[in-house]
Amino acid sequence: MTILIIEDDLRVAELLQRGLEEQGFKPTLAYDGVSGKKLALQNDYDLIITDIILPKMDGIDLCKLIRQTKPNMPIIMLTALGTTDDKIEGFDAGADDYLVKPFEMRELMARIRALLNRRANSTNNSTVILNYDDLEMNLHTKMVKRNDQDISLTPKEFKLLEYMLQNPERVLSRSEIADKVWDTHFDTGTNFIDVYINYLRKKIDREFEHKLIHTKSGMGFVLKREDS
């Protein structure tokens, strides 16, 4: 979960950054309205936290601008301006929540969670994602990641890994793989499956501490967490 923090007070910014990191979020900092706007429009954050009083462009205008292109972006205003008029101005600009400084970090976290939960529920997630350990395959976008790192696969590699992810922790024999991934029922006499397993290992396991693809000698291959 990535969060953009737009805040010119360094002390507050760093406090927020640390707090969010502790909760497992990935915060990015911007110190003025213009660079905040640029970051907000050019990247896909899950949430934006902005101060109102900022150099170059204030949080109200910034919020309106972001709303034009990203009407669903969750935005929290976090500011010292605490009158009801200030709050109404913030909400009218398109803020989803408004918190007055000084605030308690725990309350901010609760409000962030409430906002993100709502979005997770409302967006119709029809994308199919296959998961195993820190390996992730999105069948809709055709993207594969391990530990949040993009991995590019060729079509055959993709299809093989897809089959393994559909059958995790199960030993898949060569003939079964040939059947399901290559649609071929006869042995061509070559070891093309071994070669492809090797390609996958290079891309998926080589750079990582714990391996996911294991050989069961005489039987086939398994996608599995630990060696056994």
Add this chain to the structure above:
Amino acid sequence: MTILIIEDDLRVAELLQRGLEEQGFKPTLAYDGVSGKKLALQNDYDLIITDIILPKMDGIDLCKLIRQTKPNMPIIMLTALGTTDDKIEGFDAGADDYLVKPFEMRELMARIRALLNRRANSTNNSTVILNYDDLEMNLHTKMVKRNDQDISLTPKEFKLLEYMLQNPERVLSRSEIADKVWDTHFDTGTNFIDVYINYLRKKIDREFEHKLIHTKSGMGFVLKREDS
């Protein structure tokens, strides 16, 4: 817009009722948790405002119960309990917002509007400007910019890029592109999509350091930030 108010303090309940009616909402009142629950589950309100301290069933349990069957129902907690722990308990129960008494009616109204707007926005998408990285497309003026530099596209180029901007970071197959951009369901046997991708690359990527259009051999094309 119908709103359910669950509040046992008659004075507050009537104040809310009057205030909401003035703003054009149609409020319904419940004076204890059990009847509030019954109303909430049997009717389709647009929003629920509930106190925490209530006869028969408290607002926390009530909120959890409603969430089980109506995960997207906007719920605001409005209560005298103002510690951070109270707020966190409220949000954890599934509240979308939490306001401490005494409150200003105008702030409550602003928060109600923010909550309802967000729901309205999440259903109908009326974005005028499409963004990805430093690429920007204005559907209204038909202007395309990269890094603030104007780019002129032909109608087909524009439609293709629009489709890619609507599906960033997703591999789009040729047949899908043919479907959505050319409205053709059959393979003409020619490589017109490749030609158009090439046109787009010339205008959008050629002069820039980091490329945005990438080929996934055997799969299709992606609009994406870094190479992978």
Add this chain to the structure above:
DNA sequence: TTCACTTTTAATAATATTTTTGACGTTAAC
């Protein structure tokens, strides 16, 4: 109609992927 521009087609060059091969390392049964 002509002109300027856009779209489509098609041929060829450039890349990428898939398959085969074979040398070498491991493993497990005897």
Add this chain to the structure above:
DNA sequence: GTTAACGTCAAAAATATTATTAAAAGTGAA
């Protein structure tokens, strides 16, 4: 321990896919 069978992996060969042109065909405004 020896020795087949099995597994690994780099590289070559065979295919398949994609990029780049240029030219032909279509389109709409003056």
